[in-house]
Amino acid sequence: MDPHITVFDNVTLISTTPSLSYNVCIDLPPKLVSSGIWGSASPLKSVFTVLELQIFVIFAITYCSHFFLKRLGLPMLFSQILAGIILGPSLKIDAIQEYKKMLFPYGSQDTLSCIAMLGYTFFLFVSGVKMDFSMVTRTGRKVWAIAVFSLLVPILSVYILFGVHGATLTQALGEYTGSITPVVIAQSSCSFAVIVVLLTDLKLLNSELGRLALSSALVMDLLSSLVQGLGASVINGLMGGKLLSNLLLLAVYIVFTPLIGRPVMLWVVRHTPEGRLVNKIFIDAIILAIILLGFLALQSNQPFWGGAYVLGFVVPEGPPLGSALVNKLDFFVTWFFLPIFVTTCVMKVDLFQSYNGNLLIITVCLVLLIHFTKMLLCMGISCYCKMPKKDAFCLALILSCKGVVDVNNFILLQDAGTIPHQMGSLMVISVLIIASIVQISVKHTYDPARKYGGYQKRNIMKLKPNSELRIVACIHKPGNIAAIKNVLDLCCPTQNHPIIVDVLHLIELVGRSSPIFISHRLQENVMTGHHNYSGDILVYFDIYEHEHQGAAKVSTYTAISPLTLMHEDVCFLALDKLASMIVLPFHIRWGGDGSVESKDNNIRALNCRVLDKAPCSIVMLVSRRIHAIDASIQIAVIFFGGRDDREALCLAKRAAMGTDISLVVYHIVSADHVKSTNWEAMLDDDVLRDINDPRSSRHHNIMYEEIVADDASSTTSFVLDIANEFQFIIVGRNYGVEIPQTQGLQTWSDFPELGAIGDMLASPDLDTKASIIVVQQQRMPNQ
Structure with missing residues (x-):
């Protein structure tokens, strides 16, 4: 061994028979910080310097390769495995x-492995925190059937195959026969954390398919984890003569951790004022509990991260505690620790080692x-439950x-x-191929x-006389309520x-991985813990x-989902309720x-x-001031022509049915019109026919006026002139x-x-009190 490629101070060969033996000397605690490039000792003798260099190289290879491979649709896991190769x-x-020897000197691997394992422990803990354990009790028979049968x-x-051809397979495998059982169980199981990452990458987390996959994966993961945990405790206990003690310790952190930890964490939630952050001392105590439960898991011959996974289940998902833990740990764990691990x-x-031919063929066949x-x-099972074949195929792939x-x-098995x-x-090769x-x-x-591509016309213009107007109104914050009410009154x-309104309260998904969609009118039996959503x-x-x-x-309704997937809930509700109009608050608040x-x-x-994918017309509300509709209201419509302007005018005509509404329609035309x-x-x-005909008395409170404008300058001048004359301007x-x-x-x-x-x-630079209503008519698939 070359002493220059170790982190030890001195390496002396003391024996060459029957194997190489070395006498090594190292200062304890080891040298952490390098003395610099001008120092007497090599920087590679410093544990921290070597660790920094190793992490830098791992990240450089991982993210440089992912920069190119992601364009082929390959997951981040592919780049991480490539770095390991x-x-x-x-x-x-x-x-x-x-x-490589200089980058990973002998004696430095333990430090890197310890960092990686600690990161993986916190990754599983965060995955457990994000789980909505109530999904197990709320899932239907379809989910349980898919999970149980797909696992067992x-x-x-x-085993039926081994029962029929057992002698032949055992002879072919030889000493590798005993390794088949753990591989079969591991290949049949499904990890909830892996499915969450996949659905997040594919932006399917709150789709109907994603919700079904999450529920099935959770049930399958819990069953397989329980079987594997019990199996490891029994086997290790029989080998070491500590079967009873192993099972007792396993029961302690599986049963007593929820019994003790859950009430304590709910107490923390109750004593955290609404809208305030959880006290830092509670976060630190939970992190300390992760370490202590890890040592308890080791005592029962379970992996160190087993206790962290169980503790993650105990944490109430969502705000304030679950979201605080996820916000503190998720980014650092996912983007720093996980690639290293x-x-x-x-x-x-x-x-790329040489493989035993029989082992290679039989293993590949078993995996297939x-x-x-x-x-x-x-x-x-999915097709039996009336799921489309393409969706059933995708669900099978995901699981x-x-x-x-x-x-x-x-x-770990190796x-x-x-x-x-x-x-x-x-097995590592199989993971790489299957994930890709x-x-x-x-x-x-x-x-x-694709399900939002409506082929029926759902807009205001095509509504029949005296028919009901179906509206989906989105609310992000309580400040949107009064503005949304104004739009409903204008209808x-x-x-x-009549109008039929579906109010959708949109909340960002934080501290959990399972989206929630709650119908308050149906009083769904949704276990939302201590939360009072949308009260x-x-x-x-x-x-x-x-x-x-x-x-x-x-x-x-209340929809809790990731910001990047929130439009799925809006479009799905509009499609399901046959809405003619979606009302969206503008992102600026005055x-x-x-x-x-x-x-x-x-x-x-x-x-x-939503503008890109909505299955109906859309109203974008820019609310500068809350107006009382029971008072006299002046509304203007600026009409150039085209489908969006026609839809805007139809909305304005409906508003003009109110006795206290005065509507002015400005038709912008060119001089040579x-x-x-x-x-x-x-x-x-x-x-325009029923409002620009002076003989028509159908709308007594509507005025029509043609405005001549030949260019953008004259149009701008006109718009600025009328900006302060109306409470609402519809365009x-x-x-x-x-x-x-x-x-x-x-x-x-x-x-x-x-x-x-x-x-x-x-524009924030325009001094006006008028609220703006921008209308987009439904976009048909062929438009």
């Missing part, structure tokens, strides 16, 4: 062997048999996915001597947005023209429905003095996604439509989602 014994290139039947199929695991195997049986069962948890399980190194290498195939296949097979709810909103709109008895029917009070770019991104015979112009004339979005009167305005637009005129009126 490059830095481990798998890559046999003589030119870099010396550099593949295992039984392998996966890389160090793969560095323990040689993926297990996953084929699992997918066939999952698809069969077959492997990831970081499986890599750890196989390396380190314990339960499976040989050759089989450990094969699943992610690429599901991404190209399942499109959650003029009467017994002859004020529910009361407010119950009063609104009571005040408009027979004219308005209001249902309130104060009473006209100044900008707050901005939320997450809401803006949500609005843009002549009646056109093209289809769009004919539709414009049709929607069409007309995004991407170029006409002479607005040409060039969109180039300087700050908010393209509002269109050219809406952007001008919503």
